[in-house]
Structure formats: structure tokens, C-alpha cells
Amino acid sequence: MDKVVEIKNLSYTYPDGTPALNGVSLDAMEGESIGIIGPNGAGKSTLLLHLNGILQSKNGAIKVLGMPLTNRNLRKIRSKVCLVFQDPEDQLFMPTVFDDVAFGLINLGYHAQAVRGKVGEILERVDLSGRENRSAHHLSFGEKKLVSLATVLVMEPEILLLDEPTSNLDRKEKRGIIKFLQEIDKTKIIVSHDLEMIEQLCQRVVVMNRGKVVFTGDKEILKDDSRLKSFGL
Amino acid sequence: MKHAFLDKYSDLGSIIHRVDPRVKVIFFFVLILVIVSTPPQELLKFSGYFLMLLILLLLSRIPLLYVFARSLVIIPFVLLTAIFIPFFKGGEVAGSYNFLTLNLTISYKGILIFQNILIKSWLSVLSLTILTSTTKFSSLLKALETLKVPRVIILIASFFYRYIFLLIDQIMKIKNARDSRSFKKNPVYQFKIIGYMIGELFIRTYERAERIYLAMVSRGFSGTIHTLESFKINRFDLYFLGSLITIIFFIRLWR
């Protein structure tokens, strides 16, 4: 199997001086699902933002799909590595569901016919056909989450980055999202506090604390409460 | 949280709702131009326009009361700007009042202009209310886009429509947080709190804007937003536009 993500010794400090990452190294294999857990402020979201070049650090090296993450590769990488933000309100900014899902495809240069076809298909998969012309503020929270996933999945990314995909969902909506994510056989990197979901979706677990990776290994760790506690969880 | 949506009745699906949004935009635009250009003393013509709007309203099955209430929103603004006109216009005097040391005279010409402003602005707002209650906001934006309204304006309107409710929610949350913790009734203290609230709101909005921008960038945004057009003008739209425009011009030019 190929390494699709290689992070070497990545450090990052926010412009206001907050240190967020401190020498993080991490690899992801093709088709693998990795769960990243860790206490609040550990740097999990910051790490995700680096993987499609939204944040760029001078310290450390990132290779995605064999390409080093540089400004020249950025467009290409962003079409292959897609990030779903934690708050669906940030992800859905167009006047209708259709426009939102179509947004990425149009930017990728698809023709109108192909865009319509793909949008229809993905909305059917998330069970939201018929909602095309709704505005996002007419949707329930769970539906918003599903549409945000759809906006990204429709671009057929190789690597899916998810920040808290199940936060604020009720149990039924959560099950829906988990089932849907299980059907996607792309490489997934999932950041969450929801250990139950990580357990169901991921083979490998990475624990972060204070900007460092403190554990990488099998998901068995999720059952070991005292060790989790020692990582600040 | 629940809000009264800007385009509350736009899902109704009457004949008027189904007319192509571009056709509606053009029609109401022409109508407003014609209304504004009608000479002020021709009250009959204004009644003609009103009758026409009333028929459109009835056809659209939107509650009359809702539309009229909405259209009245503009009146205070108009009054505020136009109320002094009758006092300033020269010409034949309609009445004069002595008020303390002030000597106020009202002229017929001034009254006419005042009435003119009032009628025209109300009819125009009524037209726009009908347009926005029979057209989804997103379709309206697309219609304006295909009619070559500058993109920046469309984008601003579209983000506004998308996030205004969220902003209101945020204000409510901050307000609730304040109300559940502050008990002092001292006005100076209250002003200080309001200052903090505005600051807080500004920071939250700024941060949200940044996150939205990141979400756009990670889906390949590079400066311009493109959307697909999905309108088809059918024969009924053309009849609608043709016949109504004919009627307006008939009313306007008839003597």
C-alpha cells in the first residue's frame, strides 16, 4: 500500500503567538481510516487545516499523494484532499443546497450537464433528493451536516478530512452519518471527541496532546481508560 | 431558532409564482419606472396600477393583509423625508398657521408633491413586496445575475440572505447570556455592556467570515463564484410579460 499522507516534524504557531503544533509526524496509508483524538486545544483542527494547505508552516514537511505541499501543487491537492468543517454553517454558504453541492464541481471545471448529474446522485446517496432548492437555513442540523458532507464528497476526493463529523447530532442522525462514512472507501482522517464513532470507523488511532502526537496505534487504546486519562483525555 | 423568512410565501406555487423570475424582475422594474414617471395629478392612473397589482396579488394567493402590512413598512421613512415639503414649496397658498413665533404656510403645489411621493413610493414598495413574496430569494438572485446585475452586488445579497438569520441568532444568544448574568439597571453600566456585546459580535462575525472563506478555498474557490443557470422561459411567461406590459403602457399613455 502507498503512503498518501506523510507529515514530518511539523510545527506551527498561530500569528498571535499561540503554539499549536510541535513536531508532529504522521503517515496515512491509502484507504485507511485514522481517528485523531485528544483534549480541547490539542492542535487536532490545526493539523487538519495543514493537510490541504489552508495553513502553511515553514517548519516541517508535508507530502500528499506523493506531492510536496507547495503553492504550485495547491490547486491539484485541494481537488484531491477535501476538508469538512465542524460547523455546517461555515461549509454551506450558497443560497441553495444545489448551488452549495455544485460549487466545488463548477470550480473543477465540470460541464453543466455533468454537474447536475453528480449533484443529483450524491443527494440521493445522502437521502436528501428533492431538497435541491432549499436554503440551508431551512434544513435541520443533521441535514446540514449531511449536505456539508455531500458538498465535499461530490468532488470525489482521494482523501477525506473530517472535523467533528458527529458533534451536536442526535443518535439517529449520528448512525446515519456513520453508516454513510462506512460506505466510503477513501482514505479518511477523522478528528473527534466521539470515541464510539472513532471505534466504529477507524482502524488506527492517533492521540494528540499539547501540539504533540503522544500515541499512534491500534484502536484497542480506546478501551484503556487509564491510558487515555494519562494523555489528558 | 425560528424566524420570519424574507421570502415567506415564496413556496406557494400559484401562476404568479411559476412565472420565470427574470420575466417578473423585468416586469416589476418596468412597472416601477412607469409608476414613477406618471404625472402626479393623474390619480386615476395610479388607481389603475393599484388595481393591476391587486389582481396579481389575488392570483398569487398570498394573504392580502401580509402584503399590505409589509408594504407599509416603508411609509415612516417616506414621511420622515417628505413631511416638510408642503411647507417649502411656493405657489398658491392652501393655508397658513401661526405657531408661536413661526409662520407656517402650506401650498397646494407642496401638498401635491407630498402626495405624489407618498403614492409612488407605496406603489413601488407594493410591487417589490409582490415580487419578493412570489419568488424565492435564490431564484431572484439568479434572475438578477442573468440580467447582468454586477456580481459583487449579487454575492453580497446572497451572503446576506444566507447569514442574516445566523447573525440574529448570535445576537439573541449574546443577549440571553447578558440577561442571565447582569442585574444592574444602571444605564451607564448597561451602555458599557452593549459596547462589549457589539465587540463580541464583531469578532464572532469576523471569525466566521474567515472560516467560510477557508471552506470556499478548500473547494477550489479562486476569486469568482459560478453557478448554473436553470431557467427556461416558456410561452406563458411571454404572454404574461407581453400582456401586462401592454396594460401598463396603456394606462400610462391613455388620456
Ligand SMILES: Nc1ncnc2c1ncn2[C@@H]1O[C@H](COP(=O)(O)OP(=O)(O)OP(=O)(O)O)[C@@H](O)[C@H]1O
Ligand atoms: N485562529 C487561531 N488563532 C490563534 N490561536 C488559535 C487559532 N485557532 C486555534 N488556536 C489555538 O491553537 C491551539 C490548538 O487549537 P485547535 O483548534 O487545533 O485545537 P483542537 O485540538 O482542534 O481543539 P478542539 O478539540 O477544542 O476542537 C489552541 O491553543 C487554540 O487556542
Ligand SMILES: [Mg+2]
Ligand atoms: Mg477542533
